[in-house]
Amino acid sequence: MDRTLLYLISLATIFFIYNILSWGLNIQFGMTGILNFAYIIFMAIGAYIAGSFALPKATEIAGQTYVFGFSLPFPIPLIMGGIVASAFGLLVGFVALKRLRSDYMAIATVSVAAITYDFIGNYTPLFNGWDGLAGVPAPLQTALGLSYSNYQLFFLAVCFAFMVFFFFLTQRINHSPFGRTLRSIREDIDVSEAFGKDTFRYRMIAMAIGCFYAGVGGALLIEYISALNPGGWTTGETFVLFAALIIGGSGNNWGVAFGTLLVPIVFQEATRYLPQFPNSDYIIPALRNIIVGSLLIITLWFRPQGIFPERKAEFPSVPLAEPENKQEEADVALG
Amino acid sequence: MSHSVETPTSAPPHSAVATILRVDHVTHAFGGYVAINDCSLDVHTGKITALIGPNGAGKSTLINLIAGFYPIQQGSITFNGQSIGGLPPYRIAQQGLIRTFQISRDYGAMTVLENLMVPPRNQLGENLVNVIFQPRKVAQQEKELVGKALEMLNTFGLYEKREEYARNLSGGQKRLLEMSRALMSDPTLLLLDEPMAGVNPALAQRLAQHILDLRGKGLTVLMVEHNLGIVDQICEEVIVMANGTTLARGTMEEIRAHPEVITAYLGGA
Numbered sequence: 001m002d003r004t005l006l007y008l009i010s011l012a013t014i015f016f017i018y019n020i021l022s023w024g025l026n027i028q029f030g031m032t033g034i035l036n037f038a039y040i041i042f043m044a045i046g047a048y049i050a051g052s053f054a055l056p057k058a059t060e061i062a063g064q065t066y067v068f069g070f071s072l073p074f075p076i077p078l079i080m081g082g083i084v085a086s087a088f089g090l091l092v093g094f095v096a097l098k099r100l101r102s103d104y105m106a107i108a109t110v111s112v113a114a115i116t117y118d119f120i121g122n123y124t125p126l127f128n129g130w131d132g133l134a135g136v137p138a139p140l141q142t143a144l145g146l147s148y149s150n151y152q153l154f155f156l157a158v159c160f161a162f163m164v165f166f167f168f169l170t171q172r173i174n175h176s177p178f179g180r181t182l183r184s185i186r187e188d189i190d191v192s193e194a195f196g197k198d199t200f201r202y203r204m205i206a207m208a209i210g211c212f213y214a215g216v217g218g219a220l221l222i223e224y225i226s227a228l229n230p231g232g233w234t235t236g237e238t239f240v241l242f243a244a245l246i247i248g249g250s251g252n253n254w255g256v257a258f259g260t261l262l263v264p265i266v267f268q269e270a271t272r273y274l275p276q277f278p279n280s281d282y283i284i285p286a287l288r289n290i291i292v293g294s295l296l297i298i299t300l301w302f303r304p305q306g307i308f309p310e311r312k313a314e315f316p317s318v319p320l321a322e323p324e325n326k327q328e329e330a331d332v333a334l335g
Numbered sequence: 336m337s338h339s340v341e342t343p344t345s346a347p348p349h350s351a352v353a354t355i356l357r358v359d360h361v362t363h364a365f366g367g368y369v370a371i372n373d374c375s376l377d378v379h380t381g382k383i384t385a386l387i388g389p390n391g392a393g394k395s396t397l398i399n400l401i402a403g404f405y406p407i408q409q410g411s412i413t414f415n416g417q418s419i420g421g422l423p424p425y426r427i428a429q430q431g432l433i434r435t436f437q438i439s440r441d442y443g444a445m446t447v448l449e450n451l452m453v454p455p456r457n458q459l460g461e462n463l464v465n466v467i468f469q470p471r472k473v474a475q476q477e478k479e480l481v482g483k484a485l486e487m488l489n490t491f492g493l494y495e496k497r498e499e500y501a502r503n504l505s506g507g508q509k510r511l512l513e514m515s516r517a518l519m520s521d522p523t524l525l526l527l528d529e530p531m532a533g534v535n536p537a538l539a540q541r542l543a544q545h546i547l548d549l550r551g552k553g554l555t556v557l558m559v560e561h562n563l564g565i566v567d568q569i570c571e572e573v574i575v576m577a578n579g580t581t582l583a584r585g586t587m588e589e590i591r592a593h594p595e596v597i598t599a600y601l602g603g604a
């Protein structure tokens with residue numbers, strides 16, 4: 001297989017994984033209005049849990065220290081990554097959602113992100129500190145015995161299957177009465193509370209589900225690239241996902257996928273391999289940030305709902321028992 | 336001037352009417368400012384009761400206290416014989432006590448019809464387990480609720496607007512939305528905070544008629560209202576508040592003759 005094709009396959013794999021991350025954030029931010037600026041932390045937790053569950057005992061690997069090391073087969077590490085990230089999401093949610101309103105909650109999550117980042121980086125026995133985990137075994141690689149390029153295709157298919165699963169799950173949530181209540185909380189939490197909705201509980205569930213997506217996405221990511229260190233999950237990465245949501249159209253899962261294609265894939269990943277300017281390798285990363293930032297501002301200015309805005313809810317058509325009351329219509333028109 | 340009007344703030348003990356809501360010696364201060372001061376009142380089952388009084392009297396604050404939006408600092412509130420003081424708003428609402436807001440608060444980015452689909456209580460599809468494992472039942476209930484919501488919109492003259500974003504409605508239409516939406520939750524006691532504010536007289540008449548119809552269906556209403564013509568027309572009982580406490584109670588006719596009410600609210604004449 002030629003190198004361009006392999007490169008496109010790797011981009012597609014990353015795109016599929018990132019869609020899962022974006023949809024999870026969409027459930028929290030797009031649907032429920034939760035400003036979780038620690039989102040990437042949950043991706044990292046999912047990745048580290050999956051990685052350390054899949055790796056053998058740390059004593060068997062030179063130069064790494066980490067907990068667990070269970071050598072568990074796929075997909076157990078991945079599921080555990082999702083579950084632990086989700087549990088951590090509940091913990092953060094309990095602190096941030098119980099009493100704090102949206103703006104303070106946002107600040108609280110920024111703090112959580114900073115604390116977790118520094119803790120994982122500095123406490124080396126946990127996940128090998130700033131060096132992170134490396135050498136995470138690729139799922140089923142030895143069992144399948146595929147060639148390198150065929151294995152790339154196989155993993156692409158695995159990620160595609162996960163993406164499709166999460167897409168349908170997200171759509172189901174979005175179009176259900178549950179999703180409607182989440183949106184109502186985003187629109188006006190007090191009103192929903194006044195209608196008997198346990199808004200704390202709903203927001204906690206949104207937190208748990210979204211963080212589960214993040215955890216599974218992170219797990220797939222570490223199993224694909226086989227390594228992850230804190231440089232890969234700085235707070236900036238959270239904002240890349242927020243940018244993808246806002247530009248694509250938060251609340252609309254198709255729009256979010258489009259935003260994901262545009263921001264993390266085309267601008268972040270694909271531009272990594274552009275030819276460098278001689279003696280100034282900082283230019284492309286800088287340009288990348290300028291472009292994403294400008295795109296974000298242009299969207300907010302001219303199309304605040306995003307390129308593909310949230311769609312109006314659709315309902316089954318039910319005929320009225322009595323014909324429409326035209327007299328009343330007329331009265332309202334007067335008013 | 337007649338002083339013959341009795342003005343107890345609670346129902347006389349011999350009265351046969353049942354009390355659905357009792358506010359008992361409630362006090363609430365914002366910092367040092369006492370907005371509700373040892374306030375007591377009863378709302379009788381099946382009646383439309385008006386809560387009137389000058390601006391700043393504490394009417395909205397009292398509604399917020401009853402609905403659990405502010406913590407009770409002193410006193411107690413009972414609904415259907417059970418204490419609801421200290422419960423979070425959603426627990427109070429789940430018991431059938433539903434309030435509206437003085438300033439319309441629509442779910443702006445949702446359609447009018449979707450706004451009405453939020454309040455119904457005990458929706459199967461609000462539980463994700465049901466959404467995934469019992470989609471048929473959820474869809475069935477959803478269809479019933481859509482039917483009910485459309486009828487409601489038709490009654491309130493908003494049927495044509497069902498697909499419109501709620502934020503695009505006019506001020507008066509938003510009042511209609513606020514009330515029709517509250518009714519979708521099948522309340523037993525409805526607290527309306529100035530439902531007719533900013534509504535033209537013809538529409539106000541229609542809203543008044545709706546409220547009367549609701550009583551016919553067994554609903555109890557406590558409404559804050561400044562339009563005394565409407566109060567006269569539909570409210571059997573009137574409670575007057577001033578300076579954070581109840582001043583008088585009676586029919587509108589009795590209230591009009593009440594000397595303290597005249598000075599505090601109606602304007603001395």
Ligand SMILES: Nc1ncnc2c1ncn2[C@@H]1O[C@H](COP(=O)(O)OP(=O)(O)OP(=O)(O)O)[C@@H](O)[C@H]1O
Binds near residue numbers: 388392394395396
């Ligand atoms: N959150 C608050 N913080 C401080 N003071 C408040 C607060 N809410 C209300 N107040 C004060 O409490 C008093 C009662 O206010 P409230 O809104 O209950 O009046 P109201 O009777 O509803 O008046 P209106 O007829 O104008 O709606 C007012 O003096 C108001 O300034």
Ligand SMILES: [Mg+2]
Binds near residue numbers: 394437
């Ligand atoms: Mg008020």
